Amino acid sequence: MLADGKAITLSGVTGMLIYGDFAEPKQFYYAATQPRIARDGDAYQFTLVRYDRVRDGQAGMLSFVVDLAPDPAELARARRTLERGTPGAQLTPLPWTSGTVAAAIIGGDPVLATPSLMGDNGVAISLGLTTEQYLLLMRSLDDPDSVPISIVYSLQFEAMRPKFEYSIQFHAERFRDWLQKKRKLNLLFVSFERVETFEELRESGSIQVSSVNQTDEPLPDGVRRAFLSSLQAVLTPLPAFAPPPDGGDDSWGIGYSSETIRDVQSIARRLDCNLRVTGAVARSVHIQGALGGLPEALRGRPVVELPTGISFVQDLTLRCHDRFDGNPLHAVQVSIAPADLSPAARVFNGQNPGDWQVGLTHDPDDARLYACRCDLHFARRDRPRVTATVELDRDRAFVDLQPAAFYSFRRYAVSVAGDFPWDLIRTIDLSLSGPPGMSFTPARLVLSARQPRGAIEAFAPEPLDLAEVAFHATYEAANGADHDEVGLPTGATIFLNPLRERRILFEAAPDMDWGRWSAVLVKPVQKAFHQIWASRLLTLTEAAPRAAFTYWFAEEARLACKTAFRGDSRTVPGAEISGAGTTIVVPAPPRSV
The missing domain is CATH 2.60.40 (Immunoglobulin-like)
Known part of the structure; x- marks a missing residue:
C-alpha cells in the first residue's frame, strides 16, 4: 500500500506522479500527469466523423480513448533513476480504487465516464460537435498550444497514514456556515494544497485540534496536510472549466458542487480525524489538462465524412473492462439487437477478453437504432444479471463496457x-x-x-x-x-488499530518517609473505557523508588491506581491517584496515618 504523503520527485523526470510504498522500500508506483490520446502501437485510438450536412445542430462526432500512459522515455528515465538510488526498485502503475473522467470541449458540457482503473487507466470518450466546435478542432492543427479539449481525471487511492500525536474534532454546523461563505455560483472553490485552508477552518471553529501531551509546540504541517487530504477525498469535484473566484490564483483549479457537500453529517462520518494511530486512509488526486496528442492524432487519422442520406455501415468497437477471474464475474455476454436487422452476440471472458469489432448496417428509411444488452454471469450465482438495453447512436464508434457498474x-x-x-x-x-x-x-x-x-x-x-x-x-x-x-x-x-500503547513511570514522592514504610504498593484499576494491561502489582522501595508500567488504551489515556503503604507490622491503604502524563508521582501518606 502507498505511503501517505510520500510523493517522490526524481531529478530530470517530468510529467509523472511517483509514490513510495509504506512497507516495501523497493516498491514504487507511478501515473502520468498529462491525459493523452491512447495509442495502439503507432496508431492513435481516435476517430473524427464529419457529417455531409448539419443534423440537429451537430456537424460531427469525435470519439477517442484517453489514458494516463507516461511518455516511454520518461518512464524509462524514472526506472533508471530509481534503480541508481534503490537497487532492485520496482515501478508499477498506481493502484486506483475508484474514479471518474470528465471531458469537455470549449462551448460544450462535460461528458463523464468511468476509467478502467487498471494499467494506463484508459477510457473511451465520445463528444458531439457543433459547427463552431468542429472548426475549433481543425484550427488546433495550426496552433498546437490552443487545444480546445480539456480532461479531468478524478481518482481515488488508498494510503497508509503515519501516526501523529494529535486528533481533530469536527463541528458539522460551523463547517456548514463556513461553506456558505465560500460558495460562488453554486461552486465551492478550495485549495487543499495550502495549509492556510486548515487555519481558516480552525479560526472559523469548524475544527478543534487536541494533542496527547497538550504542549504549546507548533502544529506540524504533516497534521494539517493529512486532514486536508482526508477532506478532499470525501468531496466530489465538479469538472466545470470556470474562472476562479475573485482573488483566486492558479491553485484554484477545480470547483466542488454544492449539491455534494450539503450532507455534512455524511462528511463528518467519513473524515479521518483520529491522527493518533497509523491507519489506512482514502486519498484523491485530480489530474487536469489539455488533451495531449490531439494535433498529432488529427494529422495521423483522416476525417471520416459520413453521408446522411444513404445506407451506411457503422463500424463499432466494444471493449469490456474486467479481469474475469471469477471474483465475482466469470463472463459477460453482449447482445446487439434488433434481431430483424443483423443480430450479433459475443461472450467476453478470461479466454476471450479482446475488443469486439462489428459492422452494423443502417437503412436510411428505418429510424430504429441498434441497442446493446449485457448478461453478467457470476461464478457463485446460478442466474445471470441482465442489464437494461442501451441504444447505440448511429455516429457512435466506441462502446466502453464497465460490468462493475451493474453489480x-x-x-x-x-x-x-x-x-x-x-x-x-x-x-x-x-x-x-x-x-x-x-x-x-x-x-x-x-x-x-x-x-x-x-x-x-x-x-x-x-x-x-x-x-x-x-x-x-x-x-x-x-x-x-x-x-x-x-x-x-x-x-x-x-x-x-484502536489500541495505543503507553508507557509511564511511577515514582515515589521525594518526601516519602522510608523509615516508616518499607514499600509502596501501586495497583492500576479499570476506570476508563477499554484500558488493558497484564495483571501486575508494582512495588516501590527506597532502593528502587521508580517502576515502569505499560498499558494500552482506546480513548482515555488517564490511568487510575490504588495505593497502599507497607510498614513493619501493617499495610495501610492510601489515596487513589490518576494521571495522563508520562510520570505519576505517588504522594506520601499524612503523618497521622
Whole structure:
C-alpha cells in the first residue's frame, strides 16, 4: 500500500506522479500527469466523423480513448533513476480504487465516464460537435498550444497514514456556515494544497485540534496536510472549466458542487480525524489538462465524412473492462439487437477478453437504432444479471463496457497493526453490515495471534452504495474486559488499530518517609473505557523508588491506581491517584496515618 504523503520527485523526470510504498522500500508506483490520446502501437485510438450536412445542430462526432500512459522515455528515465538510488526498485502503475473522467470541449458540457482503473487507466470518450466546435478542432492543427479539449481525471487511492500525536474534532454546523461563505455560483472553490485552508477552518471553529501531551509546540504541517487530504477525498469535484473566484490564483483549479457537500453529517462520518494511530486512509488526486496528442492524432487519422442520406455501415468497437477471474464475474455476454436487422452476440471472458469489432448496417428509411444488452454471469450465482438495453447512436464508434457498474463487489483486506497486543487480546470477532441485498463471505472473521489477517467479500447482483458498508469488531480481552468497535472501511482495507500503547513511570514522592514504610504498593484499576494491561502489582522501595508500567488504551489515556503503604507490622491503604502524563508521582501518606 502507498505511503501517505510520500510523493517522490526524481531529478530530470517530468510529467509523472511517483509514490513510495509504506512497507516495501523497493516498491514504487507511478501515473502520468498529462491525459493523452491512447495509442495502439503507432496508431492513435481516435476517430473524427464529419457529417455531409448539419443534423440537429451537430456537424460531427469525435470519439477517442484517453489514458494516463507516461511518455516511454520518461518512464524509462524514472526506472533508471530509481534503480541508481534503490537497487532492485520496482515501478508499477498506481493502484486506483475508484474514479471518474470528465471531458469537455470549449462551448460544450462535460461528458463523464468511468476509467478502467487498471494499467494506463484508459477510457473511451465520445463528444458531439457543433459547427463552431468542429472548426475549433481543425484550427488546433495550426496552433498546437490552443487545444480546445480539456480532461479531468478524478481518482481515488488508498494510503497508509503515519501516526501523529494529535486528533481533530469536527463541528458539522460551523463547517456548514463556513461553506456558505465560500460558495460562488453554486461552486465551492478550495485549495487543499495550502495549509492556510486548515487555519481558516480552525479560526472559523469548524475544527478543534487536541494533542496527547497538550504542549504549546507548533502544529506540524504533516497534521494539517493529512486532514486536508482526508477532506478532499470525501468531496466530489465538479469538472466545470470556470474562472476562479475573485482573488483566486492558479491553485484554484477545480470547483466542488454544492449539491455534494450539503450532507455534512455524511462528511463528518467519513473524515479521518483520529491522527493518533497509523491507519489506512482514502486519498484523491485530480489530474487536469489539455488533451495531449490531439494535433498529432488529427494529422495521423483522416476525417471520416459520413453521408446522411444513404445506407451506411457503422463500424463499432466494444471493449469490456474486467479481469474475469471469477471474483465475482466469470463472463459477460453482449447482445446487439434488433434481431430483424443483423443480430450479433459475443461472450467476453478470461479466454476471450479482446475488443469486439462489428459492422452494423443502417437503412436510411428505418429510424430504429441498434441497442446493446449485457448478461453478467457470476461464478457463485446460478442466474445471470441482465442489464437494461442501451441504444447505440448511429455516429457512435466506441462502446466502453464497465460490468462493475451493474453489480457491487469488494474484497476487504483485514489486518491489525504489527505491534498489536495479542498477549492481552485473545481474538477479534469481525463482521460486516451493509445495504439490504448485500451478502458477505464469510459472515464472520475471527483474527488471532496465529491468524492476524484475513478477508471478507461483499457482493450484490445490483449496484449498491459500498460507502454504507460498516464493520463491527469485538475484542476479547484476556482479563475479560471485552471491547466493541464500530467503524467504516477505508476503501477495500479494514485496518484494526484502536489500541495505543503507553508507557509511564511511577515514582515515589521525594518526601516519602522510608523509615516508616518499607514499600509502596501501586495497583492500576479499570476506570476508563477499554484500558488493558497484564495483571501486575508494582512495588516501590527506597532502593528502587521508580517502576515502569505499560498499558494500552482506546480513548482515555488517564490511568487510575490504588495505593497502599507497607510498614513493619501493617499495610495501610492510601489515596487513589490518576494521571495522563508520562510520570505519576505517588504522594506520601499524612503523618497521622
